[in-house]
Amino acid sequence: MRLYSIAVYLFLYIPIGIIVLFSFNAGRHASELKGLSVKWYGKALDNPFVIDALFTSLTIAFCAATLASIMGTSAALALQRIKGPLKAIFDGMIYISIMIPGIVIGIATLVALVSVFDVLNPIIADVWLGDKAPKLELGMISVIAAHTLFTMSLVIVIVRARIAGMDRALIEASTDLYASPWATFRQVTLPQLAPAILAGFLLSFTFSFDDFIISFFVAGPNTTLPIYVFSSIRRGITPEVNAIGAMVMGASLLLLIVAQLLLRRDHRR
Amino acid sequence: MATEASKGRWLTAGLLAPSSIWFLIMLVMPLVVVAIFSFGERAPAGGYTASFTFEQYANLPARLKAFQNTLTLAPLGTVLTLLVAYPLAYYLAVKAPSRWKLALLVLVIVPFWTSLLIRTYAWIFILGGRGIPTLLEFIGIEGVRLINTPTAVVIGIVYIYLPLMVFPIFVSLEKLDKRLLEASNDLGGSPFRTFLQITLPLSIPGMATGCMLVFILLMGEFLIPAILGGGKVFFIGNALVDLFLQSRNWPFGAAVATTLVIIMLVIVSIYMRLMMRVSAHREDVSIM
Numbered sequence: 001m002r003l004y005s006i007a008v009y010l011f012l013y014i015p016i017g018i019i020v021l022f023s024f025n026a027g028r029h030a031s032e033l034k035g036l037s038v039k040w041y042g043k044a045l046d047n048p049f050v051i052d053a054l055f056t057s058l059t060i061a062f063c064a065a066t067l068a069s070i071m072g073t074s075a076a077l078a079l080q081r082i083k084g085p086l087k088a089i090f091d092g093m094i095y096i097s098i099m100i101p102g103i104v105i106g107i108a109t110l111v112a113l114v115s116v117f118d119v120l121n122p123i124i125a126d127v128w129l130g131d132k133a134p135k136l137e138l139g140m141i142s143v144i145a146a147h148t149l150f151t152m153s154l155v156i157v158i159v160r161a162r163i164a165g166m167d168r169a170l171i172e173a174s175t176d177l178y179a180s181p182w183a184t185f186r187q188v189t190l191p192q193l194a195p196a197i198l199a200g201f202l203l204s205f206t207f208s209f210d211d212f213i214i215s216f217f218v219a220g221p222n223t224t225l226p227i228y229v230f231s232s233i234r235r236g237i238t239p240e241v242n243a244i245g246a247m248v249m250g251a252s253l254l255l256l257i258v259a260q261l262l263l264r265r266d267h268r269r
Numbered sequence: 270m271a272t273e274a275s276k277g278r279w280l281t282a283g284l285l286a287p288s289s290i291w292f293l294i295m296l297v298m299p300l301v302v303v304a305i306f307s308f309g310e311r312a313p314a315g316g317y318t319a320s321f322t323f324e325q326y327a328n329l330p331a332r333l334k335a336f337q338n339t340l341t342l343a344p345l346g347t348v349l350t351l352l353v354a355y356p357l358a359y360y361l362a363v364k365a366p367s368r369w370k371l372a373l374l375v376l377v378i379v380p381f382w383t384s385l386l387i388r389t390y391a392w393i394f395i396l397g398g399r400g401i402p403t404l405l406e407f408i409g410i411e412g413v414r415l416i417n418t419p420t421a422v423v424i425g426i427v428y429i430y431l432p433l434m435v436f437p438i439f440v441s442l443e444k445l446d447k448r449l450l451e452a453s454n455d456l457g458g459s460p461f462r463t464f465l466q467i468t469l470p471l472s473i474p475g476m477a478t479g480c481m482l483v484f485i486l487l488m489g490e491f492l493i494p495a496i497l498g499g500g501k502v503f504f505i506g507n508a509l510v511d512l513f514l515q516s517r518n519w520p521f522g523a524a525v526a527t528t529l530v531i532i533m534l535v536i537v538s539i540y541m542r543l544m545m546r547v548s549a550h551r552e553d554v555s556i557m
Contacts, residue, residue, distance in 0.1 A: 001356065001358050001359075001364055002360070002364075004356050004357070004360070005287045005356070005360045005361075005365075005373075006355050008353065008356075008357045008378075008431070009376065011428065012376075012377065012380050012428070012431065012432075013393060013433075014395075015388060015391035015428065016380065016383070018391055018394050018395065019387060021393045029374075032361075034318050035425070058383075070287075071288045072434075074284040074288070075284065075285055075287075075288040077284055077287075078280075078281045078282075078285045079283035081277070081281045082281060082285075086483065090285075092290075092294060093292045093297075093544075096296065097292070098292070099533070099537065100300075100489075100529060100530065100533075101485070101486070101487060101488060101489020101506070101529070101533075102489060102525075103491055103509055103510075104303075104509075104526050104529065104530060105299070105487060107294075107303065107509060107513055107522065107523075107526050108299030108300050108302065108303045108526070109295065109299050109319075110513065111299065111302055111303055111306060111496075111513075111519060111523065112298050112299035113299075115302060115317075124309045130443060145294075145295055146295060148291060148295070149291055149292070149295040149296055152288060152291060156288070162352065172291045191348065204485040206382055210384055210385060211445055212384075212385075212386055212491075212492060213491050213492070215490075216514075217511070217513065218513070226384070228384050229384075229387065229390075230386060230492075233390050233393075233496065237393065241390075243388035243391075243472070244387075245384065245391075248383070248384050248387060249383040249384060249387065252382055252383050252384070253379065253383065255553065256379065256382055
């Protein structure tokens, strides 16, 4: 049993180890290890395409996670106050948006937005008074919107679970002590929900940052980091891609540790 | 002046408004558009022309191979992931020293938080010409090709989705009342019988959750077959990318996507029905 578990851990970590090892490759070919060096890290960080893609990905992930946290939390708060068909419709939406494959979301968003833009663009051009009418097209905003849909549902699920486990007595106590609903929310409800919202934010950020397939369809001319890595792999593997991979994995590990520490400190208080 | 009740109603509506708008514009409208497109025709230059025809659906057999691959390799991958994950989850929940339990569990989950794309492509090194095949040549087995085969895709599937399977099984085994195991032991049940009659049945919900999660994600899989199948082993997801981004046959692509969603809905609702029956059965037992 123990041996088996060790074998599974090796299975999980050997591929990651290989990426890290080969990222220090001094040679030019990805599959031959010729001495160790950090030069590919320098090359990757000097590559304007990589930096550009990284910046795009971070911006998208940050915006999507922020929007998802705000809208998801407010929806979760409202959902505990309603029942009946409206609630059932909402539950259905949440469920469908989580269950439906990312690739279908990507396609559907692409097709729908392009169709809507085709209708709207001539109208905007007609009514626009200035010289050059703005043209709606796929880009970072459409990726953010698509990522927000999926991650918002995740936040709703996480925050709702927390609301269900929340201590009602505190809220009642606060109301009995003549706190206004807003004061109760800010001083009692929100602090209790904070860890769940933070967890939702981080989960959303990671999902958005890591997403390839939705961005692939709706990013238009923009390149996110996963799209850059995917097209590099298509052209042939270079040690540069390994260096990017190692850095991405290192950064997400760091984020995970920071999140853990934050949550633990929160817990202790 | 507004009463308290109507104030509360306005607040609720205000809180729900942004997410409702989002669901409407980014989920309902796109899915409706895809469904409409699937009855249309391809424009000569690619894209869509309005029409009402079942031609696209009649044409589905043209992509039969993608459906076949998905509907065989997704269940196979799910079952293999379960078989690899179960003993590990069992070890973590029952056997592992409690001091290490949390750390060991985190070690399983951490890979899931790092880039799926990069973890998948690591296997190109391992399965490619200079990886395992070269090692096998050393011990005299020659001519083994792994990369770009269904085997490579299945290995990738097990590797990527293992954490997702271990976690729910671990949770259900962890919740299991250890007194039941002691009782079985005291009544002279062999460890094997205890496992078969108590542990295994009580971990069914965890296994079902894990299998469903993995299976749903596999139905829409694109990256693993694209990277490890090298265009030879393709899933519905790969067909969709081809139809929408390369050959730009949107109506046909829409028909494939709609069919995929319908297959998934059918499978998920069967699963829900089964789970409900299992839990209803449980309640009967507990009443007895």
